[in-house]
Amino acid sequence: MPATDFSQSEYDARLTKTRSAMATQGIETLIVADPSNMAWLTGYDGWSFYVPQVVIVPSSGTPLWWGRTQDKAGAAQTTWIGDDNLFDWPEEHVQHPDHHPYDALITLLRERGWTRALGVEMDNYYYSAASHRILETAFGRDAIADVTGLVNWQRAVKSEAELAMMRKAGQLTAHMHATLREGFREGRPKNELVAEVQAAGVAGLPGLAGDYPAIAPIAPSGLEASASHITWNDRPLVRGEATYFEVSGCYHRYHCPASRTLFLGEVPSDIRRAEEAVLQAIEDTFAAARPGVACEEVAACVYDSFARAGYVKANRTGYPIGLSYPPDWGERTMSLRPGDTTPLQENMTFHLMPGLWTPDWGVAITESFVVTPDGAQPLADIPRALVVKS
């Protein structure tokens, strides 16, 4: 972001797609609280999602931004919607036990006559149960429908401009992994290595500056690596342990996550066997992931490769990615897993997660890809093999 990253016609197209989905679901006014959806629709950018803020999409006309007074200047600087469409709630509401910013949202909606056929994101981030109750109390339960994911689904197929952003994020991710391979050595405290890798992603490359990713580096070692979401500590890297490193570059809020597994010393045969199964799973998936193929068929490439190697993989093996804010760089629509029959479309983008976690170690080598008529193409160019130093 800002909004100037994309043409007005691209924003218009996003709005048209969103309104079409609204019409299908009988929604006249959509209230969007997910900061990724807010940014995708208007360009809004800022670390302000810790207080209530929304974009309102009426059935016609320009969307409205509504947020804290302090953040209105940021909305003026980053969105395309114009000052007339920025509305703020009074500062005295901020984190107050006795009143709530949504009281002001009710007033705004009433003034506009937008009090029925409202759509909200009941299971998205930063739309609290308390906020929802305030809307229900004002307008009645029947006036409000849950359309979680409505906007997220419109984001699934990327424009060429978005793909260019994601490839730039992928260059940052590759730079981060190069820094990681270089700096990974016995005895090094993990936090030192994380500091270098993060700095590589933000300092970036000539003409290519990095932004903060939506997830902090995940970097468990040894026994820790049996836990999927451990971040880091100051324990030195030791021989005989695998370290799993999951990071993403971020370019103007677009992501391209990739994980690699690193090992100090002689690699045990069971970890080598897991590596082979994971690498084969990536090859098979990339060959299969063409338009029209179902998500579950793509996932089967991973499960089958693991099964041939004698492993059972029980969790999903990928999800869509793109524009995002903390706490998740996934889009929370499709999943690469059994039962998801959504057909792939050209220019959808996924983070493929073929990982194996046993009680004693974890091995994961993951890739972000775009769907093309010729199969999946990786969005970053990073050597895939286990990184081994002895």
Next chain:
Amino acid sequence: MPATDFSQSEYDARLTKTRSAMATQGIETLIVADPSNMAWLTGYDGWSFYVPQVVIVPSSGTPLWWGRTQDKAGAAQTTWIGDDNLFDWPEEHVQHPDHHPYDALITLLRERGWTRALGVEMDNYYYSAASHRILETAFGRDAIADVTGLVNWQRAVKSEAELAMMRKAGQLTAHMHATLREGFREGRPKNELVAEVQAAGVAGLPGLAGDYPAIAPIAPSGLEASASHITWNDRPLVRGEATYFEVSGCYHRYHCPASRTLFLGEVPSDIRRAEEAVLQAIEDTFAAARPGVACEEVAACVYDSFARAGYVKANRTGYPIGLSYPPDWGERTMSLRPGDTTPLQENMTFHLMPGLWTPDWGVAITESFVVTPDGAQPLADIPRALVVKS
């Protein structure tokens, strides 16, 4: 974190305080979704809060951790509550359109007979409107009370062990600001400087490793600085612009935020006048902030200093801090603002935010402090004056 950062007696005391508040509010079983509250009660640490997870506090016995299967190993590694008290929801629920992890939570609560006098955090992060509806549908609206902030309030007065953590975070913050002062110069792309400052906070100091802070660096320059929550971009630092830098070190999830304002070139007189008012506000506040003084009296020190300089400050000027996860390092209980009559207690900790934002520039110099009988003591040692380079 992990839980071993604190003694078992400290965790017991936290639980006792929490249960006392539960009893006062008629709560038999408390469902805690805020990751900061989960960590404070059990030690749980991991970047897993993007999917549903809670700590359940029954009226007696050990609390339960409930989360995604993938994260159970992380809970075993980081909490004190023991493997028997870890419960997981099946992986197939993750971000699925047709079923929800809270369905499994209902089953667990029914098995335990915890189906009435439930307390939930309706306005905390990561407790969605959809999750709340599932609980209401299962147990009825009357079985569930909103106790947002119940645990947050118990965190307000810090133990000596917690203050030690926050002072270590303060050393990291000071190290970040030293790196900032050193690296701030004309023509430097902002993202390069942010990369260095972040790396300083994570690489840390000998024996003092940094964690990820709950808020990314806020670093607007010039006109951007009229917007409070702009992060960074690749624009080079230019003469005649103020840059506002808000960062925090993070030590084992404890924070100590501090902001400074930096300027390249000759400082205009209106910015100097704002600086003087801000520095005086800090002095006055630190002298006033003793046990028994109300939050609004502390805030008045800031407003009065600004008023004497001819400025009107319209927003709150501080909030409690401590243990936290993204998206906010505040505790969301008290505020330093008019109308908040909460009396300060010894060992409460706040981020004091005397900042002035005009349409053209922003100046803020902020300090984290602990309340003592002799007034406020800063938790970090950082030169306060405008950082000026010509």
